[in-house]
Amino acid sequence: MTAWLPAYLIHGDDHDRVAERRSRLKATAEAEVGAEGVEHLDGDASTPAAIADTLSAMTLGLGRRFVLVDGVERWKDDEVTARLVPVLKVLDGTTTTVAFVGMEDKKLQVPASLAGAVEKLGGAKVHEAALKSAQLPRWAKERASQLGIELDGAGAQALVQQVGERRVRLERELEKLALEYGPGARISTSEVEGAVADAAEQQVWGLVDAIVAGDRNAAVSSYLALRAQGEQLARLTGLLQSRMRQALELARRLEAGEDRQSISKAVRMSPWQFDRRLVEARDAGSATLAAAVDRIATLELAARGDSTLDPDTEAIRVIGAVTARR
Structure with missing residues (x-):
């Protein structure tokens, strides 16, 4: 009790x-x-x-x-x-x-x-006082020590960059690292990148899936969920662009007549992911995906504050445009 x-x-x-x-x-x-x-x-x-x-x-x-x-x-x-x-x-x-x-x-x-x-x-x-961005890596190192692992400076920086600035999320990822590597483990950038496996990247695939499928509601919900958990728009835009370009590459290779085996050798992806992304890219087509990549590029302006609209408003507007199907 x-x-x-x-x-x-x-x-x-x-x-x-x-x-x-x-x-x-x-x-x-x-x-x-x-x-x-x-x-x-x-x-x-x-x-x-x-x-x-x-x-x-x-x-x-x-x-x-x-x-x-x-x-x-x-x-x-x-x-x-x-x-x-x-x-x-x-x-x-x-x-x-x-x-x-x-x-x-x-x-x-x-x-x-x-x-x-x-x-x-x-x-x-x-x-519970909010920390400034520059204070978070030091806090992450101290919290890692309390959990029984040693997180070096580079690893702490990588953790904040990948997970975002919300301490609740950072702590969850540190707990996962402590469980995976065990007491006394020394954690640096490579371990952080491998173990965290970038939760944001995994969730961005859900956003990409919704955009490629033309599902506006799902895409907006996925975007808002990512933002609510602390993902920065600039980093989110980079991940989204990377994944959309990958989908575009698959579509172009398919339309050029390449077979599945040759495409799989050129694109680094797990077999399960590859099969799913290949079907999505085929269904969407390169023209639709190319247009989507161009429109998503405007999010980089919003992320830098160059847009006249609120960044999230601009992002939702772009999502609506790229999920429209004629």
Whole structure:
């Protein structure tokens, strides 16, 4: 059974990591008392006064009581001091755990009075600050060391370049590397490139499949999913162009009369991938794929900020154009 503290404060401007810590804490609590045993307050129900009333109210539940509070970054110091602090001072930490979660930014910050009250109660404070791009390789090396592997500088740079700048995704890939290579392993660029196998590249194939098939909805959904997980438009554009040119090459070789065996020797690809891509290229035709490659080239302008449209708007517009079938 988990040794629970009376209070937790999870906050910071790295919203991914704040959300992940919140989810882990909530899942652990639900595993102990069931989903219905965790009281969740958010929105209009999340005010210092409302939380004070909730914590003061009697409960008929058995075992530890869990209260999860979101949105504390909107609270004011004076309200916390006047309404909530007195209740926290007398909170029975042997039977109740309250977790405060704050998604901070430059304008919204968790009140200092709440942080102080959690500390005085004997609770835990976790601050997740967003890192700048230049800080991520160093963080990756430190996190790799904590996982029992040694990641050199070049490998750390390669990891950030391949996976993107979201620490949640970087951590997942580091965990995979630790599992694959084992404790004490020394990881550099070649190991990163081989083990990560560029998840983005694999997912880009799904985007390519949808574009080649003329499936606009699937292509847009795939693109938005890649962007949502932190893929940079410039890098995504390069991967997409590379894969589309590969499909175009297959189509041109087919139309030139080359047989499957000779094409497979010229194109480096797994047998399963090759058969699938060959069928797609044949069905789409070189004219359609050539036009798509030309249109996708305009995404490079958007990635550099040269377009008058928002980069994602420009990307979706281009996807719509290249998936149109006359």
